Amino acid sequence: MDALEAIAKRKSVRDYKKDQISDKAVAAIIAAGQNAPSAGPYHITVVQNRELLQHISNLALEAMKNSGNEFLMSRAALPGYEPLYGAPTLFLLSAPEGPYSLATTSCAATSMTIAATALGLGSCYLITPKLAFAADKGLTARAGIPEGYEIMCAVAVGYKAGDKFAVERIKKDNVNYVK
Numbered sequence: 044m045d046a047l048e049a050i051a052k053r054k055s056v057r058d059y060k061k062d063q064i065s066d067k068a069v070a071a072i073i074a075a076g077q078n079a080p081s082a083g084p085y086h087i088t089v090v091q092n093r094e095l096l097q098h099i100s101n102l103a104l105e106a107m108k109n110s111g112n113e114f115l116m117s118r119a120a121l122p123g124y125e126p127l128y129g130a131p132t133l134f135l136l137s138a139p140e141g142p143y144s145l146a147t148t149s150c151a152a153t154s155m156t157i158a159a160t161a162l163g164l165g166s167c168y169l170i171t172p173k174l175a176f177a178a179d180k181g182l183t184a185r186a187g188i189p190e191g192y193e194i195m196c197a198v199a200v201g202y203k204a205g206d207k208f209a210v211e212r213i214k215k216d217n218v219n220y221v222k
């Protein structure tokens with residue numbers, strides 16, 4: 044699959060099989076993240092420990108329910124909703140607090156989702172794991188995130204199971220030309 048095809052095919056997946064992805068796929072996805080544009084240091088943590096994934100998922104779900112944000116609360120109220128969607132691998136992107144940290148980690152995350160698509164895997168850019176880290180201050184150290192870094196965003200990756208929790212893609216009409 045070439046780059047344009049992978050970009051066109053990438054779509055957020057919110058329903059994963061339990062099967063783990065290969066170490067080779069993990070390495071390729073990390074490389075894609077590391078080759079993205081950046082404006083400062085950042086770190087990638089690969090979480091495949093089921094207990095830790097479940098803990099992050101539980102905390103994020105609780106935080107979504109209590110967020111006061113209508114959209115997050117309505118998602119969390121869906122029967123069987125899990126913020127990590129059962130993905131067997133979660134890439135956490137962290138960086139020191141700074142004006143470009145979210146942009147930098149999001150550039151990496153986007154490249155990682157495209158790489159996952161090219162490898163035949165499903166992926167989803169996630170912001171909700173941030174809520175779990177806000178709720179449990181010990182999580183940063185438990186996940187091995189470098190001192191002084193904080194989680195900015197995450198990417199869930201795995202084999203697509205189905206279309207549970209799918210969100211319809213809104214057709215974009217957001218281009219103008221100046222020639």
Ligand SMILES: Cc1cc2nc3c(=O)[nH]c(=O)nc-3n(C[C@H](O)[C@H](O)[C@H](O)COP(=O)(O)O)c2cc1C
Nearest residue numbers: 053054055056057167168169170171172210211212
């Ligand atoms: C800043 C940002 C945060 C997002 N956070 C989440 C999230 O926490 N959970 C989730 O399921 N999707 C999340 N998404 C994915 C969007 O819902 C998704 O990209 C959008 O609906 C378009 O669908 P598509 O990715 O299939 O094209 C996030 C996307 C962005 C850009």
